[in-house]
Amino acid sequence: MMVKLLAVGSILMGVFRFIDYLYYGNSHFQYALTKAIVSIAMGLLLLYVKNRENRSR
Helix, strand or coil: CHHHHHHHHHHHHHHHHHHHHHHHHHHHHHHHHHHHHHHHHHHHHHHHHHHHHHHHC
C-alpha cells in the first residue's frame, strides 16, 4: 500500500513539474522537463516492481 502511494505521488509530482515547465516556458526548460521525466519513470518503475511482487506470491 505504501509503495503504491509513493509511486502515485511520484507520478503526480512529475505531471505537476511538466505543467510547471509548460507554464514557465524556456526559462528552466531542460531542468524541469528532466525532473518531470525522472519522477514519472520512478513512479512507473515502483508500480511495475510492486505488481511483479504481488504476482509472484
